[in-house]
Amino acid sequence: MEPESNQPAVPDPRAASEVPSGETPCIVVTGLRKRFSDGEVLRGIDLVIRRGELVGFTGRSGSGKSTLLHILGGLDRGYEGKVSLLGQDLATLSDRALANLRNRHIGFVFQAFHLLTHLSCLDNVLLPNAFAQEPLGRMQAEERAMAALTRVGLADRRHSRPSELSGGQKQRVAIARALLFQPEVLLCDEPTGNLDDFTGQQIIDLFVELNRDGLTMVLVTHEPRVAQATTRLLSLQNGLMVPPQSLEPSR
Amino acid sequence: MxxxxxxxxxxxxxxxxxxxxxxxxxxxxxxxxxxxxxxxxxxxxxxxxxxxxxPSDRIEVVQQKASVDQGGLGALGALGALLGGPQQLGNDVIAKLRSHPDVEAVYPRLKVAFPVRGWGGERIVGKPIYTDLPIDGIDPQAVSEVTVPWAFKDYVSDKNPFCTSDQNCQSGWFCSWDINKCEPPVPVIISPTLLEFYNGSFARMYGLPRLSGFLVGQLRGMTATAELGKSFISRRESGKPRQRKLVLVGVSDRAQPFGLTVPLPYVQRWNAEYAGERAASEYSSLTVQVRPGRSVTRIVELVRKLGYSIEDNGAEQxxxxxxxxxxxxxxxxxxxxxxxxxxxxxxxxxxxxxxxxxxxxxxxxxxxxxxxxxxxxxxxxxxxxxxxxxxxxxxxxxxxxxxxxxxxxxxxxxxxxxxxxxxxxxxxxxxxxxxxxxxxxxxxxxxxxxxxxxxxxxxxxx
Structure with missing residues (x-):
């Protein structure tokens, strides 16, 4: 357990990037605080992420990186402060509206892949369509899913079960699932944490490619090579945003 | 989703x-x-x-029994019964019951009030059975089943031809020698209960054929002889004994469970002749048919209010x-x-x-x-x-x-x-x-x- 600091939250100038006038930022966080039963994890985060950025969060275990990512993605609603995603205040959305936002506009990639083991790769990629308010027809959805699988290089494994895939392949399927509805934001929590160096690099290259195509990405990582791929690197320490120390973005 | x-x-x-x-x-x-x-x-x-x-869609209304072991109106009715005798089941009660919205029909029933004996049944057991006959009369309207070869109705008429022997009458008719008139045999129905009793006990005990379906059909038209005013069991005789031919015309659950059931007018005439006018004008019971889907409860209440009882046949228990x-x-x-x-x-x-x-x-x-x-x-x-x-x-x-x-x-x-x-x-x-x-x-x-x-x-x- 990291020691808690009682100092007031100090906004980090790196946390706010310049947003051209007239453009709605992709994510705006103001005074974000999050408390669990064992203490405060986020203690006043202010953050603006522009569209098309590839932002990385670093920090030690327990610094609040994943919690912040969950809040940004509308997976965790018990917080203080304001979080806007694509111009919508997440706290004011109903459960259904928030689910729809996650379904259509946000993609998630997790360290543990979180594929449904009883479904094929294709069906895993199609999963978001099952919960869409206006689902695509079977043919159209499959076309999209196949396009996503092709993009991650796994079109030929569409009928395979996750248990038949390597770690890298599983993560690619998870990325394809996140891309089904061509979201505006991709939130990734330690996406290469369970992968070897070579496979991890392949995933990073894929992220860079996706970001070049205009996808806004937020990565939580503590791996230098992932950090180097970001366009902006932010660091969390004791629930506060601080200047990054050892990890520097390369781009 | x-x-x-x-x-x-x-x-x-x-x-x-x-x-x-x-x-x-x-x-x-x-x-x-x-x-x-x-x-x-x-x-x-x-x-x-x-x-x-x-049957749960009908009740049998009888005269109030002289019992005070009932509450409310039942006790009052019983008291009335003790003081002035039981209220009679007549046409006025039938009219009151028929006016109830839950009642589909009311059929009077009258028991023969004098001894009757009979013989027949050769077609079943090979030789005639001699027995006293419990006979009920029921309103012919109550029987909706198809009855053959004769309709279940009263065939006695002043227009029936004069005769001195059966040969004077058309085929299937008999000469009632006491009145010198040709008459068809008296149509008789029996109950399924009697058939079940015969099949389940009697036929098994004596190795006789079971009666069901086709065989029951075969028995239709079977005749027997009834002698009114005489008994094999009792010495009591009433009136001048005379014989009538009976013909089995069908099986109906409107028939009395153990005995023969004939059209009501026959019993009314016979009772008047052998047991007096009162025995002909007062019904033994009334069968009240409840409308489909209606409850018997309200009718039972009305019956008790009128001062009558429901025959306890054990159904409730x-x-x-x-x-x-x-x-x-x-x-x-x-x-x-x-x-x-x-x-x-x-x-x-x-x-x-x-x-x-x-x-x-x-x-x-x-x-x-x-x-x-x-x-x-x-x-x-x-x-x-x-x-x-x-x-x-x-x-x-x-x-x-x-x-x-x-x-x-x-x-x-x-x-x-x-x-x-x-x-x-x-x-x-x-x-x-x-x-x-x-x-x-x-x-x-x-x-x-x-x-x-x-x-x-x-x-x-x-």
Missing amino acids: TGRQAAALLIRSLQRAPRSFALSVFGIAVGISVLGFFLALSLGMQKRVLSRIF AGLAVLLMTALFVLVSLSTLVVAALNIAHTFFRAIAERRHELGVMRAVGASQADILLLVLGEAGCVGLCGGLVGLLLARLAGLGIDYLSRTALPDFPFKPSSYFWFAPELLLALLLFSVTICLLGALLPARAAARQSPAEALTAK
């Missing part, structure tokens, strides 16, 4: 853990099969046995006995189902704990709380539906087995049914709904817990 999407997810989810699904289905199936078995048995006993012995037995077994079945529902709840709580990550992923890709609730309850509903179907199938098979054993291993007895069970469509539907409801109730708390858990917590749970 559309219904189709939900169904596809449900099927895949159930396919993933077939063993757990099968166990849950089995638990429900056992409870539903036991419940269905006993409910169908109870309905079958009511419909196929009790209703034949004690028999029905109560069946109801109590059914209630006992239903309780046992329900306790089985409660255990099954608790098992469902436990299974789903465990399954949800095991599937936290999966549910978290679903929330992450767009499932709302309602979607998760629907999915979990949908799985429970599938367990209920499959458990219900399997349970009903088991109950039906058990019923068929019991019926088969009854047919092959049990001797005949009165009112032995071809099946003891009645799997009414409404019962099957109700049990299926019940099965699904039990499972939904069992899974409700786990489903709510699954829907309410934070997606972030679900995804990060160890």
